[in-house]
Amino acid sequence: MKEWIDVLIRSASLFFLTLLLVRILGKRQPSRMTPFNFVNYMVIAIIAALISVNLINPVWGSIALGVWVILPVTLDYLALKSKWIHDLVNGKPTILVKDGKVMEENLIQVKCTGEELLRELRSKNAFNLADVEFAVMETTGDINVMMKSDKKPVTPFDLGRKVSPRPEPQTVILDGNILNEPLSNLGLNQEWLKVQLENMGVTPDNVFIGQVDGSGDLYIDLFDDALQVPQPKVKELVFANLEKCQADLMSFALDTKDPKIKNMYLQNANKIEQITVKLEPFLLR
Amino acid sequence: MTVGSKVKQAVSNLKGIKSTLEVYTLQTGDEETSSAYKEALVVINEVLNDLEKRVQTLELEEPQFKGL
Numbered sequence: 001m002k003e004w005i006d007v008l009i010r011s012a013s014l015f016f017l018t019l020l021l022v023r024i025l026g027k028r029q030p031s032r033m034t035p036f037n038f039v040n041y042m043v044i045a046i047i048a049a050l051i052s053v054n055l056i057n058p059v060w061g062s063i064a065l066g067v068w069v070i071l072p073v074t075l076d077y078l079a080l081k082s083k084w085i086h087d088l089v090n091g092k093p094t095i096l097v098k099d100g101k102v103m104e105e106n107l108i109q110v111k112c113t114g115e116e117l118l119r120e121l122r123s124k125n126a127f128n129l130a131d132v133e134f135a136v137m138e139t140t141g142d143i144n145v146m147m148k149s150d151k152k153p154v155t156p157f158d159l160g161r162k163v164s165p166r167p168e169p170q171t172v173i174l175d176g177n178i179l180n181e182p183l184s185n186l187g188l189n190q191e192w193l194k195v196q197l198e199n200m201g202v203t204p205d206n207v208f209i210g211q212v213d214g215s216g217d218l219y220i221d222l223f224d225d226a227l228q229v230p231q232p233k234v235k236e237l238v239f240a241n242l243e244k245c246q247a248d249l250m251s252f253a254l255d256t257k258d259p260k261i262k263n264m265y266l267q268n269a270n271k272i273e274q275i276t277v278k279l280e281p282f283l284l285r
Numbered sequence: 286m287t288v289g290s291k292v293k294q295a296v297s298n299l300k301g302i303k304s305t306l307e308v309y310t311l312q313t314g315d316e317e318t319s320s321a322y323k324e325a326l327v328v329i330n331e332v333l334n335d336l337e338k339r340v341q342t343l344e345l346e347e348p349q350f351k352g353l
Contacts, residue, residue, distance in 0.1 A: 164315075164317075164318055165315050165317055167314050167315055186314065214314055214315060214318075215312060215313045215315075215318070216312025216314075237305075238302055238306065241298055241301065241302050242302055244298065245298055245299055245302065248291070248294075248295045248298075249295065252288070252292060252295070255288060261339065264335055264339070268331075268332045268335055268336070271328050271331065272328070272329075272332060274328070275324070275325040275328045278321060279321060279322070279325050282321055
């Protein structure tokens with residue numbers, strides 16, 4: 001009878017102790033660990049399990065547990081300070097493909113077959129080896145791929161187009177609750193939000209998610225999916241209106257016979273056209 | 286529609302654009318965006334001035350359409 005209480009208390013306390021120790025070890029994802037990190041976690045798990053079912057002396061076990069936690073933490077700290085120790089502990093990334101050519105010696109060194117390399121490349125959407133400029137195996141065993149520059153996805157930079165900077169959106173309503181912190185991050189308050197919701201004709205408790213984007217427009221998703229809400233199209237409208245204005249000014253210029261007035265209209269039409277071009281990235285993209 | 290009322294319509298349209306841009310200038314957190322809006326607002330104000338002057342002359346020529 002006494003023994004099971006012993007195991008119960010031991011397991012419960014080890015549960016929280018192990019939780020704490022693993023938290024101290026860091027936030028690394030299991031799939032992003034180096035092989036040695038994996039071994040480290042395994043040893044901690046096994047020692048914890050052995051102490052928990054009373055197979056080894058708890059004092060010895062705790063010492064072993066302490067060593068397996070303190071050493072990696074110290075090494076991690078030293079690796080932060082020194083590049084040499086970092087390379088020693090974590091290893092270096094291995095280049096597998098360079099200038100479009102597979103480095104066979106490096107493949108052998110990391111014990112990766114050609115089949116495995118191709119599989120990893122395919123999982124990075126590089127089905128054609130000819131499209132790969134550079135591939136590197138990280139210390140975690142992941143393979144990262146850089147495609148040849150003509151096979152890369154097109155960016156606005158490639159197209160020579162200017163796009164407006166987009167600060168991250170803030171979630172201001174979640175599950176019908178108004179969140180004050182994101183609102184004040186944007187320099188807004190609850191009153192503003194209530195006015196916006198009133199304009200859309202919805203109550204705050206009907207909103208599942210409400211986000212405010214960088215330009216201050218509110219996007220909402222309702223619990224009631226049958227309800228149609230107007231989505232912000234104000235910027236598009238402003239752009240269309242600017243274009244209309246320019247067209248109007250041009251037609252006024254055509255209508256009038258007075259050369260001075262005609263000139264005034266034409267100049268103003270030009271000005272509006274220029275700001276339309278300038279504002280296009282901000283209003284439409 | 287007379288020329289006068291058409292120009293007045295354009296003026297009010299432009300005023301609408303101006304007020305919306307002013308709101309966005311205040312709302313946006315990004316420096317570059319707000320300065321682009323401010324630049325556009327300066328130009329819009331210039332155009333508005335010209336058009337309003339024109340409206341005044343047109344009102345003299347077509348006194349029956351004076352006012353709104």
